[in-house]
Amino acid sequence: MKLDGILPFARILMSKALTDGDIAIDATLGNGHDSVYMAKLVGQAGIVYGFDIQEAAILSSQSRLKENNLLDRVVLFKKGHEHISELVPPVHHGKIKASIFNLGYLPGGNKSVVTKPDTTISAIRQLLEIMAPEGIIILVVYHGHPEGAVERDELLHYLEGLEQASAHVLKYQFINQANNPPFIVAVEKRA
Amino acid sequence: MKLDGILPFARILMSKALTDGDIAIDATLGNGHDSVYMAKLVGQAGIVYGFDIQEAAILSSQSRLKENNLLDRVVLFKKGHEHISELVPPVHHGKIKASIFNLGYLPGGNKSVVTKPDTTISAIRQLLEIMAPEGIIILVVYHGHPEGAVERDELLHYLEGLEQASAHVLKYQFINQANNPPFIVAVEKRA
Numbered sequence: 001m002k003l004d005g006i007l008p009f010a011r012i013l014m015s016k017a018l019t020d021g022d023i024a025i026d027a028t029l030g031n032g033h034d035s036v037y038m039a040k041l042v043g044q045a046g047i048v049y050g051f052d053i054q055e056a057a058i059l060s061s062q063s064r065l066k067e068n069n070l071l072d073r074v075v076l077f078k079k080g081h082e083h084i085s086e087l088v089p090p091v092h093h094g095k096i097k098a099s100i101f102n103l104g105y106l107p108g109g110n111k112s113v114v115t116k117p118d119t120t121i122s123a124i125r126q127l128l129e130i131m132a133p134e135g136i137i138i139l140v141v142y143h144g145h146p147e148g149a150v151e152r153d154e155l156l157h158y159l160e161g162l163e164q165a166s167a168h169v170l171k172y173q174f175i176n177q178a179n180n181p182p183f184i185v186a187v188e189k190r191a
Numbered sequence: 192m193k194l195d196g197i198l199p200f201a202r203i204l205m206s207k208a209l210t211d212g213d214i215a216i217d218a219t220l221g222n223g224h225d226s227v228y229m230a231k232l233v234g235q236a237g238i239v240y241g242f243d244i245q246e247a248a249i250l251s252s253q254s255r256l257k258e259n260n261l262l263d264r265v266v267l268f269k270k271g272h273e274h275i276s277e278l279v280p281p282v283h284h285g286k287i288k289a290s291i292f293n294l295g296y297l298p299g300g301n302k303s304v305v306t307k308p309d310t311t312i313s314a315i316r317q318l319l320e321i322m323a324p325e326g327i328i329i330l331v332v333y334h335g336h337p338e339g340a341v342e343r344d345e346l347l348h349y350l351e352g353l354e355q356a357s358a359h360v361l362k363y364q365f366i367n368q369a370n371n372p373p374f375i376v377a378v379e380k381r382a
Contacts, residue, residue, distance in 0.1 A: 001325070001359060001379065002207050002208060002325050002327060002379055003204075003207075003327070003359050003361050003377055003379050013194075016193050016194075017193060134192070134193050136193060136194070156366070159366065159367060160366050160367050161367070162367045163367075164367055164368050164369060167367065168192060168194050168365060168367075169365060169366050169367040170194050170363070170364070170365050170366070171362070171363075171364050171365075171366050172361070172362075172363055173361070173362050174359060174360060174361050174362075175347070175350065175351050175360050175361070175362050175376075176350060176351050176352070176353045176354075176355055176358065176359075176360040177355050178355060185366075186194055188192065188193055188194050
């Protein structure tokens, strides 16, 4: 396949956005894969702040980061991403270059614990405030579960309404696939 | 801007799809910019077949290709892209690696001459037959003119219905912009 699939495209966006010494946010730790990826991109001088409300996600991320010797540059919060502004130290406000969300449930975890449109949108609003100009928010939208369609629609309604002067909002989606595969929306804060 | 805009993304797709010695198709010559770009990618051993129904487009493309010393590797047809199968020599069927369409009217030309859904879809069907596996069709959809919305809707209806086993169909679109800016649909033929 020559076209980039959804997960490869998410990684391309992270690589475009992050370099040595940068600040990044993993808004939904899940099993820690994105934190590992971003921690490598930001290097020893960078920091990744990771958020998740589930103990299982914190533990799984912690052990994956440890295996990769990256735990020193990642700060984990067992808190929802609606607390980003409050928990990311003020000294790093204005310096965040990338943030990623995997919307839906924890893979391999409790499928009844899912991200919610209100807290997702609240986190995006906060990020648009405290990111650096040209900072990118990557949203990987899983919408196959029952609440997924509601979150997707509320989220898209909000994102389509973002002022053109304040952000670029890009949707990247395969449109001929069955079973509601995930798609990406990337939001770039304008300078 | 870190996210790739529509025209840069079209060029990224052409670069991914084409290399030295390849066969490519410019399905809507317009002012010849894409033919120049693809002719450089396919090199001296490659060929670009260009189609346009307007004399002005043929002349403008011809002179742009000449300026760039690329006229020897581009074959221009003053014919619509619904004649692709018939006009691309049989020896090159199965070898086409990329094709690009700019849907709408000729920039700077007669705005009443526009691409039409029937002929656009007929050309895509033909390309899916005669392209190489992993060949990519890039559709840059301008839909701000009166007939543009109709073409867009018929085209998307057709593309969303393409068998998942026969093609990947990717939509790349900025979703918070005013005035119906163009978007891209890329179709990759599956092996």
